[in-house]
Amino acid sequence: MSSKQTFINIDRVSKHFGDVVAVDDVSIDISAGEFFSLLGPSGCGKTTLLRMLAGFESPTSGEIHIDGKAMSEIPPHQRPTNMVFQNYAIFPHLNVAGNIAYGLRKDKLGKVEQTRRVDEALEMMKLEGYGQRKANELSGGQQQRVALARALIKRPKVLLLDEPLGALDKKLREEMQLELRALQESVGITFIFVTHDQEEALTLSDRVAVMARGDVLQMAAPRQLYNRPVNVEVASFIGQMNFFDAQVVDVQGEKVVLDTQGLGQVKVASNGDLLQKDNRLVVALRPEKLSLSLQREVQDHVVRGELATSAYLGDRSHFFVSLDGYDKPVEVAGQESGLSSDRALERGSEVWLSWAEDSLVLLPAP
Amino acid sequence: MxxxxxxxxxxxxxxxxxxxxxxxxxxxxxxxxxxxxxxxxxxxMLVMLFSMCVPFAMMVVMSFWSQVGYEFDTDFTLANYSKVTEGAVYTQLLIRSLWISAACTFATVIISYPMAYYVAFHVHRRKMIWIILMTLPFWTSYLLRIFTWKVILGFNGVINSGLIGLGLIDEPLEFLLYNPNAVVLTLTHAWAAFAILPIYVSLEKIDRSLLEAATDLGDGPVARFMRVTLPLSLPGVIAATVLIFVPTVGDYVTPALVGGPDGLMLANLIQAHFGIINNWPGGSALAIMMMAIVGIIAMAYIALTRFAVRNIE
Amino acid sequence: MKDVSYINRPNRPLFVYAVLFLAFLYVPVLFLPLFSFNDSIYIAFPIENWTLQWYRDMFDNEPMIAALMNSIRVGAVASVLSTFLGVFGAKAVTRYRMPGRDPIVTVIMAPLVIPGIILGVALLILINRVGITPSLYTITLGHVLVCVPFSMATLMTRFEGFDKSMEEASADLGENAWWTFWRVTFPMVFPGLLASVLLCFTISFDEFILAFFLGGTDPTLPLYIWGQLRFPQRLPNVLALGACILVISFIVVFISQWLTHREPDSTRS
Known part of the structure; x- marks a missing residue:
């Protein structure tokens, strides 16, 4: 992201609640117009970080700069950020129009201009005709649109979203994901999005920071995060992953030979510091990067196994295959290449798993 | 068809x-x-209905009778009511009762609100202890709590003897006790604990993210209070107002102990009708009039505040 | 305090106000116990000599002890009766959907707001017309009337915080309604029952207005005190008695309130 200028600079920020360290020495740079997600399990510090950006919590140490200005002395109501709250925080004593116009008080717009702006916002959010409704007469999705309109009408430089889709059901959530992304592209401001749903983070974001225990584990674009996780924790948090303990047994010029539990001996290209002789490491392989067949069709990168169980999912199937020397069944996803789709494979059938060399991910041993 | x-x-x-x-x-x-x-x-339900509705019905019936010595003349008459509406004394006492009670209600709600606000928003540990501390005095002897003000404000009371002892005054101050102000002060002290609870409950119910949303949308602490906290706590304020106004209008112990002749209220007269005046039908009519007027005022107040709140938005 | 979020930041002026408010509530009440140790029968600062004489006198004061016993009797019966009625009411109101629930609750809660004098006068007329002589029984009836709303309110919080599925689980595990009540419902609402009994006892024990109208020749303690207030020379006795009542009331109500609000403190993140 060196091509774009840093717009938000989180500089070695920590937050302690008593003895609990919620955010531990985190540094993140975010550029203008970026859709940035903070992803992690509950309690990982992502919401605390977001609330520090909004100003509701102050960092125990470190500093946050937005648009070149230090934020520590600036109270939340004077920051160039607006927030969409997890439960939307729609004011129950105001109607929809009143909620949306709430932040315009200080702009002293005059009635006509204010009404125009509110109508504009209602239109943008597809809420025409809902202006006079009360908050408790709205559905979850509508409440979320009101919360978005209310925040965006302030024309903030940064929009903070605290798990805004968490309360919606699955179908509505997928719809709103698309809308949210389109919205961000049309208003062109920075979105910072907190979520515990990895799929949501990957779908929406330009970049994702994966957090755990107050730390940022990895910060990368979704594609890279998925294909090249930096450690076992990130790899297991994002999508499904099979892990195999491994040890470097031989270095043969450009190739390195690994002895793995389950996959047997595999050769990989020798790059990176991990591949010193006798080094222990973990080899990771996504279920969809494995292909399953009934005959041995290739010579290299293939291993024999026994089908333990399978799950039919309609558009695809998941197979769980036991390998010699490996205690957990390996998960394989994908079309059943060369298999009849009408007949299920029997348990205990002999199967062959193969993979492409570059789909192996090498991770440090935990 | x-x-x-x-x-x-x-x-x-x-x-x-x-x-x-x-x-x-x-x-x-x-x-x-x-x-x-x-x-x-x-x-x-039966016990409550019986012991409230039956006596009230009897009181209404009795208000149309008249007293003859220690017996009742059960012929229907409106004389009690016409006497009440014609007598200037009644009107004067009624207005004074309403006035004292309104002043006390206002003072109670005003002083209780910040206290309830403090506990709702700024006490994070041992909230329960604070709530108990605030409401504890309300449950203890009403009579003694009123009496204590007689001790404090009296001619030879705590304040006067204290000030004389300090050499600040030579003569006891006479304006402390036996006037409407003493009644208002005593009632405010007696009911403050009661006003806190409904206000506290309504403040505690406010979702904290609403306050954060107001801040996030540009409101400083004062604007946030006026635009979100206060409107959302109004139900509690209204409840507290009614819970204090209605019973205090009918109080007669406080005026009897600390009110003096100028601090007497309508309820003292009602009590006298069942005591020394010995005119139960007259007293019943007075009691019914008082209830009706207080009820109308309370309902009008609730309707008005609801209307006002709706129109602010 | 950087630990606290922006909204909950400490506010010193409000804290000072809170302390002043509590002082306003408590300091006036403390004058009664203070002057009960005063040697003089006149209330005046500074207190010259301290004495326990007024407390010693109480033990020989037969009318007072009789009044005390009356109050205890009335309070015990009224508190148990109103808690009994309160349990039925609270359980019905919190457990079952029924049409007209709200108006019924309003009627039951009405004594909270009806001025004491109105209730007193109305009940006086009732017992007079029915031909009952005013006595401790009629006082008890009046006290039940004012205690039931408080009992209901106390118990309703208890029943609302009580998951209905607990009773269903018990039924599912094979207990009948009777044993379900004794093994599940009762242990869970017991603190509420105790709180209600204690609170109602205090209310009855301290109640004056209804007792004033409904009382006969046997006075309760507040009636006795009211009678004593006419005699200035009896003031120290009243102060000593009042001090005792205040201390005991405070303790009893504190226990009752503690039982009612005993939920663990909710701390927000």
């Missing part, structure tokens, strides 16, 4: 047995739950 309707009508009649059969089952299901509820509730 004209001909064309009959087709539609007959179709309605055809479907009717089915729908009524269904609705009857549904009604039975609901009524059986309601039935269980009523059965369980009936002892309490």
């Amino acid at each position: 004209n001909e064309p309707v009959t087709a539609a009508q007959s179709s309605i009649e055809k479907t009717r047995p089915v729908s009524s059969w269904r609705s009857r089952i549904r009604a039975f299901y609901h009524s059986s739950e309601a039935f269980k509820g009523y059965t369980l509730l009936s002892p309490t």
Whole structure:
């Protein structure tokens, strides 16, 4: 992201609640117009970080700069950020129009201009005709649109979203994901999005920071995060992953030979510091990067196994295959290449798993 | 009935047995739950209904009678009511009662609000202890709490003897006790604990993210309070107002102990009708008038505040 | 305090106000116990000599002890009766959907707001017309009337915080309604029952207005005190008695309130 200028600079920020360290020495740079997600399990510090950006919590140490200005002395109501709250925080004593116009008080717009702006916002959010409704007469999705309109009408430089889709059901959530992304592209401001749903983070974001225990584990674009996780924790948090303990047994010029539990001996290209002789490491392989067949069709990168169980999912199937020397069944996803789709494979059938060399991910041993 | 309707009508009649059969089952299901509820509730409900409605009905009946010595003349008469409406003394006492009670209600709510606010928003540990501390005095002897103000404000009371002892005054201050202000002060002290609870509950119910949202949308602390916290806590304020105004209008112990002749209220007169004046029908009429007026004021107040709140937005 | 979020930041002026408010509530009441140790029968600062004489006198004061016993009797019966009625009411209101629930609750809660004098006068007329002589029984009836709303309110919080599925689980595990009540419902609402009994006892024990109208020749303690207030020379006795009542009331109500609000403190993140 060196091509774009840093717009938000989180500089070695920590937050302690008593003895609990919620955010531990985190540094993140975010550029203008970026859709940035903070992803992690509950309690990982992502919401605390977001609330520090909004100003509701102050960092125990470190500093946050937005648009070149230090934020520590600036109270939340004077920051160039607006927030969409997890439960939307729609004011129950105001109607929809009143909620949306709430932040315009200080702009002293005059009635006509204010009404125009509110109508504009209602239109943008597809809420025409809902202006006079009360908050408790709205559905979850509508409440979320009101919360978005209310925040965006302030024309903030940064929009903070605290798990805004968490309360919606699955179908509505997928719809709103698309809308949210389109919205961000049309208003062109920075979105910072907190979520515990990895799929949501990957779908929406330009970049994702994966957090755990107050730390940022990895910060990368979704594609890279998925294909090249930096450690076992990130790899297991994002999508499904099979892990195999491994040890470097031989270095043969450009190739390195690994002895793995389950996959047997595999050769990989020798790059990176991990591949010193006798080094222990973990080899990771996504279920969809494995292909399953009934005959041995290739010579290299293939291993024999026994089908333990399978799950039919309609558009695809998941197979769980036991390998010699490996205690957990390996998960394989994908079309059943060369298999009849009408007949299920029997348990205990002999199967062959193969993979492409570059789909192996090498991770440090935990 | 004209001909064309009959087709539609007959179709309605055809479907009717089915729908009524269904609705009857549904009604039975609901009524059986309601039935269980009523059965369980009936002892309490009957005792309360009997011991309130019957006496009130009797009081209403008696207000149309007249007193003859220690007996009652049960002939219907409106004399008690016409006497009440004509007598300037009654009007004066009524206005004073309403006035004292309104002042006390206002003072109580004003001083209780910040306290309730403090506990709701700024106490994070041991909230329960604070709530108990705030409400504890309300449950203890009403009589003694009033009496303590007589001790404090009296001619030889705590304040006067204290000030004389300090050499600040030579003569005891006489304006402390036996006037309407003493009644307002005493009532405010007696009811403050009661006002806190409804206000506290309404503040505690406010979702904190609403306050954060107001801040996030540009409101400083004062604007946030006026635009979000206060409107959302109004139900509690209204409840507190009614809970204090209605009973204090009818208080007679406080004026009797600390009010003096200028601090007497309507309730003192009602009490006297059942005591030394010995005119129960007259007292009943007074009591009913007082209830009616207080009820009307309370309802008008609730309606007005609701209306005002709706129009602010 | 950086630990606290922006909204909950400490507010010193409000804290000072809160302390002043509590002082306003408590300091006036403390003058009664203070002057009960005063040697003089006149209330005046500074207190010259301290004495326990007024407390010693109480033990020989037969009318007072009789009044005390009356109050205890009335309070015990009224508190148990109103808690009994309160349990039925609270359980019905919190457990069953029924039409007309709200108006019924309003009627039951009405004594909270009806001025004491109105209730007193109305009940006086009732017992007079029915031909009952005013006595401790009629006082008890009046006290039940004012205690039931408080009992209901106390118990309703208890029943609302009580998951209905607990009773269903018990039924599912094979207990009948009777044993379900004794093994599940009762242990869970017991603190509420105790709180209600204690609170109602205090209310009855301290109640004056209804007792004033409904009382006969046997006075309760507040009636006795009211009678004593006419005699200035009896003031120290009243102060000593009042001090005792205040201390005991405070303790009893504190226990009752503690039982009612005993939920663990909710701390927000």
